[in-house]
Amino acid sequence: MSEAPEIIEKSETNLSEGKSAAYYAVKILHSSEMYLGEASSGAVYSRNQLVIIPGKYGKDLGRVLGPVGSTSGFGKEEIVPLVRLATERDIENYKENEVREKEALEICKEKVAARGLSMKLVSAHYLTEEKKVLFFFTAESRVDFRELVKDLVSVFKMRIELRQIGVRDESRVLGGIAVCGRTYCCHGITDRLKSVSIKMAKEQNLSLNSMKISGPCGRLLCCLSYEFDFYREEKKRFPPEGSRYSWNNETFKVTETNVLKNTVTLLSGDGRMLEVPLASFTYDKENQNWKILQLEGE
Numbered sequence: 001m002s003e004a005p006e007i008i009e010k011s012e013t014n015l016s017e018g019k020s021a022a023y024y025a026v027k028i029l030h031s032s033e034m035y036l037g038e039a040s041s042g043a044v045y046s047r048n049q050l051v052i053i054p055g056k057y058g059k060d061l062g063r064v065l066g067p068v069g070s071t072s073g074f075g076k077e078e079i080v081p082l083v084r085l086a087t088e089r090d091i092e093n094y095k096e097n098e099v100r101e102k103e104a105l106e107i108c109k110e111k112v113a114a115r116g117l118s119m120k121l122v123s124a125h126y127l128t129e130e131k132k133v134l135f136f137f138t139a140e141s142r143v144d145f146r147e148l149v150k151d152l153v154s155v156f157k158m159r160i161e162l163r164q165i166g167v168r169d170e171s172r173v174l175g176g177i178a179v180c181g182r183t184y185c186c187h188g189i190t191d192r193l194k195s196v197s198i199k200m201a202k203e204q205n206l207s208l209n210s211m212k213i214s215g216p217c218g219r220l221l222c223c224l225s226y227e228f229d230f231y232r233e234e235k236k237r238f239p240p241e242g243s244r245y246s247w248n249n250e251t252f253k254v255t256e257t258n259v260l261k262n263t264v265t266l267l268s269g270d271g272r273m274l275e276v277p278l279a280s281f282t283y284d285k286e287n288q289n290w291k292i293l294q295l296e297g298e
Contacts, residue, residue, distance in 0.1 A: 024082060025065040026053050029094070030125045032172045032187045035062070036074045037082030050086035057134055057161070058127040061086055061094050073192070090128060097126040101133075104156070108135050111151045119143050122170050132159040138170050171217040178215060178223075185222045194225040204231050205256060234259040239281055239290040247292045266295075 024045050026037040037053050039045060045064045053062045056077075071079065104124040112119060122136040133156055137143075145162050152160045165173070168186060175187035182188070201213050201224055215221050238257040239245070245252055252274070256265040264281065266274045274295065282293050 023068045023071055023079070025068050026051060026062040026082065027065055027190075028053070028055050028060050028062045030060065030123070030173070031055070032175070033191050034065075034078075036068060036071060036079045037062075037064075038079060039082050043082070045082070045085075050091060052083040052086055052090065052128060054080050054083065057125075057163070058130045058132060059083065060128055061090060093128065101125055104133055105135075107155060108152060111148055111155075115148055115151070117143055117145065117148060119145070119164075122165065123173055130159075132161060135160070135162045136165050136169075136173060137162060138167060139164055167217045168219055171215065176216060179221075180223070184215070196220040196222060196224050200224040200228040203228060203235070205258070231259055238264060238278060243290065245290065245292050247295055252292070252295075 022039060024037045024039060026035050027033070028035070029050075033055060035053060035055065037045075037051065045051065045067075047064055047066045049064045051062055051064055052059055054060075055062075101124040104126075105121060108124060109121055112121060118141075119137045119139040122138060125134045125136070126132070127134065133152075135152075143164065149160050149162065171184050172186040172191050176184055178184050196219070198208065198220065201208060201220070204224070204227065206213055206224075213221055213224065235257060238259070239254050241254050241257060243254050245254075251269050252266040254264055255267045255273075257263075258265070262278045263275050264278060266276060268274065276295055280293055280295055282291055283289075284291055
């Protein structure tokens, strides 16, 4: 996954010169997906304005996050024309559709149960300016839902689309409160997150208990990627974990470094644990190695 785009303040654009920013980051309200909307010549949009923008499933209602300084992080399929500002009627339709979507979801659940299909419905969504209803679902394997589509068409009398999504996408669409007490990153901030690996948890000295470093979606916490670069750079100021150093004819092993406390934890040969400040160490540039300057209490 790509990094989040650079959102720039108006004072950083060329608006003061009578020109408008050409591109705006726009978040689809229903799915929380982000697109880069290309404004027509001379059109200027403000942060939080509601607009109509074509997403992967059709035209939808989105919120302007702000002008974007660079398009380099976006693929061609993610750059779409910013159609227009949403009207009061568009907003009213969206609110009315939210009520209809709840009813549609319940109907679809009944049809799924009747067909005995192994699928979990996530949400239903009516598109703006199109007679089409989307149903998003998760499943462990491919599902043959052709007969289900026929059942739904007979009820709704319009085009039906069923879309299988992943568990991360489910969290992005539904939203919720994460372990930190804030809304899910993928829902409230951006869906353009860096990939997350167990290495990031190790670098930050976090518990590798999957229950503690996984989100409600069951995958590794997206926020692990936020501070990874910081920890990786800061740890260059510390002696490597696992390295051994001598002091007063005794050998100590570095078992842990804490970049927030600026401390190093040492294990002595007889099993004693010492937590000492980073200032107890020095790096010899000439010999390219670390040395212990002093150990308090030794």
